[in-house]
Amino acid sequence: MSGVLVIAESRRGELREVSLELVTAAREVAEAAGGQLKVAIIGADAEQVGPQLGAEGVDEVLTVTAPQQHFEAHVWQKALEALIDSEQPSLILAGHTIDSLGFAPATAARRALGFATDVTAISWADGPRAVRGAYGDKLHSELEFPGKECTLLTVRPGLFSPATPGEGSVPVRAVEANLENVARTEHIEFVEATAGDVDITKAEFLLSIGRGVEDKDNIPRFEQLAERFGATLSVSRPLVDAGWMPSARQVGQSGKTVKPRVYLAFGISGAVQHLAGMRNADTIIAVNTDPEAPIFSVAHYGAVADLFEVADELEQALG
Amino acid sequence: MKIVVPVKQVAALDEEFELLDDGSGVDPDFLEWDLNEWDTFSMEAALQIRENADGDGHEVVVVTVGDEEAEEGLLSCLAKGADRALRIWDESLQGADVLAVAKVLAAAVERESPDLVLCGVQSSDAVYGATGVALAGYLDLPHVAVVKGLDYDAAQATATVERELEGGLVEVLRVEAPALLTIQTGINEPRYATLRAIKQAREKPLQVSDLADLGLEEDAVGQAAGSRAVALKPPEPGEGAEMLNGSPAAVAARIVEIVQERMSG
C-alpha cells in the first residue's frame, strides 16, 4: 500500500473549503509517504466539482458518483471502503467535519485502520505520525500507528491554508462502487438556522463586552462592530443584570460556557465567574483600562487601553 | 423497548498541572473527574424517550468502559432514572484508544440488542467524536452523528432527527431503529440528580464485567487499537498575555490581524 488519498467534501453542489486545505496537508507528507497523491470526491455532484480538486501536487482526481443528492453516511462509508479497495492508500486524510464524523469512524472500525481525529499536524517517520490536542488543547498528544497498512486521519479545518483550486489539467477518473440500496437514512430537508435565536456557545468568534461599556446607549455600536467583524456579541453578567442584554448572551458561571476560536473581550475585568465561562477559548484577546484586571491572566493577548478608542480604530480598520 | 447509553467518565485538567515523569500522561492529582457533558444530554434523551413511550417494560441501560472512578458517573445516571448500569474494565483498557473502546462497547451492546443506542457526540477530554460511529461500524447499525433534534416514534420504531451541520444549517432525516445516534449538547435540558438520589441509586443493579465476560480475547484491546500515543506535551509556552502596545490604532490593527489569522479556514 502506498500513496495519500484525500477525501474531499461538497455540500449542495459546492466544494467545501476544507477539501483544499486537506490537499495542502497531504502535499506536506506525500513525498515521504511515497506513491501518488489522489483526491477523491463522493457525491451526486462528484463529476462537477471534481476538476477543482486537481490542484498543484495532486496526481489524480477520483470521483465516486452517489445515487443520493445529499450526503448519506452509509453510502459514503461504502464508497470510502471501495476507494480503499481500489486505491490501496497508506494514508487517508478527511476533514474533521460533521459529515466525515458521520462515516469515517465506522470505516476505520470495520477495516481496522490506523485512526485519529481532529489532527492538527501530520508528519511521516517510517509511517504516518499525527499530533492532536488533549484536554481541551491544553496538551498535545503525538500518535503513531504501528502495524497499520492504512491510516485514516481527520484533520482540523482552518489550520492549513487551502490549495489553489485546479483548472482541469489533472486527470479525473471515475471509481466504480455499488452504492444502490446502501443508504439507511432518508433525507427530508435542510433547514437554515433562524437569525433570531443566538447560541453563543456555538459561535466561533465572540466579541464580548462588560461593564466597561458604561452605558446602555453604547451597546448598539458594539453590536455593529461585532457584525462588521463577523463576530457574535456576548456579554458579562453586569450587563444582563442591568437588563441591557438578554441572558442568552451571558458568558460565565451563571451564563453560558463558551469555547470559541477567538474571544475578544472589551471592558471585562474578569471576575472568576466570568473566567470560568470562557477560559477555554482558543484565543483570548482582552482590552481593558485596568492593567491589573484578572482577565489578563487568562488572555493570550492583552491591551491596556481605552476600549472606546480601540473600538473607534477597529471601526476604521474594518471600513 | 430498550435504549443503551454508553457514557464516559472524563478528566478535566486543572489550570496548573504536571505531567508524569515518563511523559505518558498527566499526573492524576491534577485531573478532576466528571461525567462527560455530552453524555448527560444523551442520557436525558434516552430517559425522555422512555418516559414518553406507552406501556411498561422499557429499559434504559447505561454502559461505560472505565475503572472504579467511573462508577460515580454511572450512579448519577442511575439516580436520574437509568434502570441498570454496566461497567466494563480490564487492566488492558488503561489508555485504550477510541477504536479499542468502541470494540469493547460493541461486545457489550450486542448482548443487549437495543432498539436505540444513544452516544454523546464526543468526550470533553479526548474529543475524538468517533466512539459512537465506530461502535455503529462494529455493530453494523444505521447511525446519524451530531443530532440536535430527536423525535422517536416508538410504534413505528422510527426516529426523525436533526443533524447539526456547520454554520447553523440543519438537515432533517429519518432513520429506522435499531439505530445509533450521537447526541449534541443543547438538544434537551439534562435533569438534576440530587445527592439523595445518587445515594439511593446504589441500590440499583450495577454490573461489572471484564473482557472475558464479554467473550473478548485478552488482546482484543491491542488488536483493535487504531493508534498508539508516543508523547504528551504541553503546547509551545505562552505564559500570560502577550501585551499589545502602542496607539489605539496600532492595537486595533493587531487585533484585526490576530482575529483574521485565528479565524481563517
Next chain:
Amino acid sequence: MFLLAATKSRPVFWHFTTPLKVLWYVLAVLSVLVFLYGVARPIVKWRRGHGGPWPPYPWRELPRRLATGLRLLLSHATIARRDHLAGWAHRGIFYGFIVLFAGTVVLGFNTDFTDPVFGWNYFHGNFYLAYKETLNVLGTVLIAGVLAMMVRRALIRPRKLDYARPDRNSDDSQFDRRVYEVGDWAFVVILLVIALTGFVLEGVRIAMDAPGYAGTQFGGWVVAQIIGGLSHSTLAGLRHGLWWFHGLLAIAFVASIPYTKAAHMLTSYLSLSLRDRLAGKRLRAIPPERADLPAGYGALSDFSPLHLMNLDACTKCGKCHEACPANATGRPLSPRDVILELREQANHAFTAGGIGGVLGGLINEQANGDGFTAGVIGEDGVRTETVWSCMQCNACVEACPVGIEQAPIINQLRRRLVEEGELDANLQSVLQVIHKSGNSFGENRRKRGRWTQELEFQVKDARKEPVDVLWFVGDYASFDPRSQKVTRALARLFQEASVDFGILYDGERNSGNDVRRIGEEGLFESLAEQNIATIEKCEFNRIVTSDPHSLNTLRNEYPDLGASWTVAHHTTLLRELIESGRLDVKGRLSYRVTYHDPCHLGRFNGEYDHPRRILELLGCTLVEMPRNRDNSFCCGAGGGRIWIPDTPGQERPSENRIREAVSLPGVELFVVSCPKDVTMYEDAIKTSGNAERIQLRELTELIEEALVPATQLVPA
C-alpha cells in the same frame, strides 16, 4: 341590707318565662358544642401531615410553652413590633374582649353554679359595682380598639393590608382576595356590635330601674340619658329584644370562633406557644422514616403537623409581606400569600372529609383523602417562580407575630422542586460544581488556600498543628478576588494581634448553608459531614469564621450532625482584640458610616452589637439606616439567589438598600461584615450609579486602615 344588696345587682333573666330560659340554655350548650367541634377539626387536619412529629413537641413541654406563649401574648411584644398603632388597637380589643368574656363567665359561674348548687350568690353589692366599673372601662377600651382598627383599614390602608397577590396577575380571579376583606370587616363589626349592644342594654336597664349607682356604668348611663324619654313599655320591649340580640350574637360569636378570623385567638396563640426559636436558622433534617420518600413538601400530606398548624395561625397581618425583600423589589412572592394559598388548599382538601372524617380522625389517624396528596405547587397553587424568588433571609419568620415558619415551609417546597429538577439551570450547574469541587467557584480544591500566598507570613494548617483559633474561611472569602483582599487583611490583623490561628486549606468545603437553603438537602449533609470529619481531627479552642452564612450553619445546624464547637464571627474576635488593646486602633478614624447587618449574622444569630461597638471604638460615627438590626434588608444573595440570574430591568434588593443608604445625610462609607455583601454591594453601588456618593468597606478593612497610622507612630 337586703334592700341595698338587692338594688346593687340585677336580675339575670328579667321577666323570663321558663321555656325561654330553657331555650337560652339549649342554645348556649349548642354553641359550645359547635365551638368544640370547630376546635377538634383543625387538630384532625394537622395530624394528616406526615412530614414531622405529632405532637410537634413532647406533651410535657406544653405547659411551659403555653406559659411562654401567654407571656408573649399578654405583652403584645410581637404584635406591636414595627406597628405601634396596630399594637395598641389590638391590646384594646384583646384585653377588652378577654375581660368582657371573663365577666360573662363570672356571671355564669354565679348564676349556673354557686347560686343553684350552694345557694351562694355573689353577684351583688360592691362586687357587682366593681364588676360593672371594670366591664365598662374595658368595654370602652374594646370599642376604641375596634374603631382604631377600622380607621386603619378604611383610611390609613397600610401596604401590608393590601391583599393583592404579587404572584398573580391582576386579571386572575385569585388576585385580590376580596373575600378576606369581607371576613375582616365582619369580624370587627361584630365585635363592635356586641360591645355596643351591651352598653345599650345597660342603658335601658338604667333608664327603667334608675339605680343609684349609674356612675359606675358610665357607658350605660350615657345611653340612658339618650333613651330616658321613652315609655316604660317601649323600654321593656327594647330590653327583651336587646337581651336576646346581645346574647344570641355573643353565643353565635363563640360558636363561630374556630370557623372565622376569630380562630386566630386559638390557633395563633398555639402557634406562638409552639414557636421554634431556631426556625429558619436551623432547617430540619429529613425525618429518618421518610428517607425513602421524595424530599420536602409536594403535597399537604408531606407537611409536618406543626407547619399545617402554622397555616391556620396566619392573621393576614402582613408583617411578613412588608418585611420580605423579594416582595419589596417586585418579585412574585409574598410569604403571607404562600401561607394563605397553602391554607386555602388545606381547608379545601379537608372539608371534603365531612363531619364523619373529623370525628373519626379524633379517634384514629385518618387515611389521606385525595386532596391531601395532590400537588400544592403549580400554576393554581404556589408557583415555582414564587418558591425560587425567596432569599431565605428569614425576615418573614422574624416579623411574624404568631410564630409561622414561612421561610422553612418555602425551603421544604424547594426540596421537592430540586428533587423534581424544577430549578434554574444556572443554579443546577452551581450545585453540580459544588458537589464536584467542594466550592461554588468550581475551582480546584487545592486553590482554597491560595489567597495566603500573597501574605508575608505563613498561615498555619490547622489540620497539622494545634491552634487556638480555627478560621473557617468560606467560599467567597477564599476565592472571590475582591473578598480575598478582606481575607488577607483579616489574616494580617490576626497576625498583628498575635492570634494563634490556622485554616483548613484544601480540607475545607463549602459550608452548605446556602446549599441547604436552596433545598439540596443531600448535598448539604454530604458537605457538612465532610467538614465535620475534617474539623473533628483538628485541635483548637474555637472556630472563627468571616462568613456569616458559614457561621450560621456551623453554629446552628452542624450540631444536629454531631458537631459541638464554639463558633464565633470574626467581628466578635476583633472586638475582643481591640478592647483588650491587642489591636491598637481606638479612635483613629472619623468617618461617617452606615452599617448593614448581614441576615445571617444579625437576624439569624442576634449579633448586632459587636460590629457597632467596633465602629464606635474606631471613632466612626454610625448613622443607622431606617431598616436596621433585626429589620435589616437582605442583599439579595441569600437562599442561592446569588446564583440565579435576576430578571432584567428589575430593581435588585442590593440596589434598593444602597438607595436607602445614600439617602442618609453625609454618610461616606457603607460598612459590611459579610463576603457576599462585599460582592453584592460593590456591584449595586455601581449599577445604581452611586459610586461617587458612597464607598463600600468591609469592617476588617476599616480596622486595618486604622492600624496603619498606629504602626507608623512607633518608628521601627
